[in-house]
Amino acid sequence: MNTPTELADELLGVMFDADPVAASLYGFHEHDDRLPDPSLAAELALREHAEDVRVRAMAVDTTHADLEQRLTIAVVVQHAQATVAQLDARAPEYTVIGNVFAPVAGLLFHLGQVPVADAEQGAAFLQRLRQLPAFTAAVAQRHREGAAAGRVPVRVLVDDAVHHLDDYLAAPDRDPLRTPDLHDPGLERERERVLADEVHPALREYRDVLATEIAPVSRPDDRPGLCWIPCCHEIYQRLVHAHTSTDHTPQELHDTGLARIAALREEVAELGGRLWDERDPEAVLARLRTDPALRWRDGEEMLESARSAIARAETAAPRWFGTLPDQPCEVRPVPGAAAESTPLGFYLSPALDGSRPGVYFANTEHAERRPRYNSEVIAFHEVVPGHHLQLSLAQRRTELPMLRRLISINAYTEGWGLYTERLADEMGLYSDDLVRLGMVAQEMLRAGRLVVDTGLHEFGWSRDRALEYLRTNTTLPELEITAEVDRYISYPAQALSYLVGKLEIDRVRAIAQQRLGADFDIRRFHDTLLRHGALPVSTLDPLVHEELGLPR
DSSP states (O other): OOOHHHHHHHHHHHHHHHOHHHHHHHTOOTTTTOOOOOSHHHHHHHHHHHHHHHHHHHTOOOTTOOHHHHHHHHHHHHHHHHHHHHHHTTHHHHOOOSSTTSHHHHHHHHHTTOOOOSHHHHHHHHHHHHHHHHHHHHHHHHHHHHHHTTOOOBHHHHHHHHHHHHHHHHOGGGOGGGOSOOSOHHHHHHHHHHIIIIIHHHHHHHHHHIIIIIGGGSBOTTOOSGGGSTTOHHHHHHHHHHHHOSOOOHHHHHHHHHHHHHHHHHHHHHHHHHHHSOOOHHHHHHHHHHOGGGBOSOHHHHHHHHHHHHHHHHHHGGGTOSSOOSSOEEEEEOOGGGGGGSOSEEEEOOOTTSSSOEEEEEOOTTGGGSBSTTHHHHHHHHSSSSHHHHHHHHHHOTTSOHHHHHOOOHHHHHHHHHHHHHHHHHTTOOOSHHHHHHHHHHHHHHHHHHHHHHHHHTSOOOHHHHHHHHHHHSOOOHHHHHHHHHHHHHSTTGGGHHHHHHHHHHHHHHHHHHHHGGGOOHHHHHHHHHTTOSOOGGGHHHHHHHHHTOOO
16 A cells, blocks of 8 residues: 555656656756657556556545645545546647647747756757657647547637747747757757757648648637537536536536626725725726726836835735745746737746746736736735745645645635735735725636636637626736637636635635634734645645634
8 A cells, every 4th residue: 555655756757757847847857858748648648647546545544644644645636636637638639829728839938948957958958859849740640639539629729829830930039949058059059950950840830730730620719618529518527626626516616706706896896986986896997998097118117016016025924924935036028929828927936956946927018008007916926925935835845745845736726826815905015006906806807717717618608708708897908808718718627726716715714713713823824724735625624623723
């Protein structure tokens, strides 16, 4: 019988076999010369291994196990189950878009972020580049296999992927694959040859496959969801469970989103009255969408606003957390052609070996068309007190299995990020009521995600209906609305995790405050949630009861 730690280590090996580039980004260099294998045969082998780990973890008797062993088993079971659900979705067949959620565009972005410490790692990076033609050919084959089975992408997203590759190939001087320093002039020269003679021709060939073979057979805009793909309606139910780690049905989540949107409109009216003496929520939302004075001057102003907000949060954090990150987070613009179809901001965890810092990527593309009032809330969500604090602290827990220090369980990870947006208001971090209104607008977006994601994949919404819902019920500018909806189409159910996780953290905190009264310590509560790494949200209630000694 395997121990919980042995099972966790085995599952981590499954993850790194599936994505050796992720292993490099985390600072593990055993597979630095490898790319993922996107073939169906490799996917099926990974699925079999993950399912075997899940079954063995379910058989472990935790009756007399300590807290951390019980949590490890819960994490292994949930993450193995989520891995199987994701593999069963056959996503490489029909996920075609020009952003990080697609196999080719995502690989191009992430390879550009891989740290290269010396010439040995430089040689390994070069070996990866030599494998890119085989990778793109294998992805193209998965698209063909999917098309033969009726599992095809959405035409408008295929067009976006073609546009992304055209932009990428038209600007070789901005190629992110040129970013890492290979620490050897000979390797640098060989990289130039490999890019020119092998990689770029392979990307052109893949681009042509998309344009000539896949686009003509793709789904129209009015059928973008999984419910329009053979055998995938049931897959969506499993992805909902994987991303939320709850048993909520799509209908329950849809209804929760609608109710939350209605409640948040009242808060919009209150803040609008304080700001502009305007208490009609529709008028307030319209002003946020259209007032040119609420847009950025340029990308650098956007980046400086984020850095200033993060500095304030870092100063206030010791009053709210007992343990804090020991390394700063860098703020960078989203690089290259990926910015066009990438959401407003995202976070990349630091490497364990210190070779790469945590990075908040802000999308400065067309900054003059993006709202300035949500910069602070997004910075708090992505950095401090959000993901950078959360994930950096998990990495420091060297006594935990490595799996628990690294993985993201979406409802926990993104639920924490959304929870900290309101926490930042408690901490006094928002600079005025306008950016506080931006906080409410961001929560409306997360509630809208419950409505739109389930609408697309469960209830058969068209892309236009999803776009119109976000136009009416959020403050996003058009370019961000399009990126959001296309993200939900290309990454089903992930967007559900934010509000589901946040509501569970709110619920557990309210119980702790009610039962402990004056003895409730917010720093101890936060440390309890953060010091165990990512967890299924179903474990948070018993964890808080046990660690804080709540009376039943």
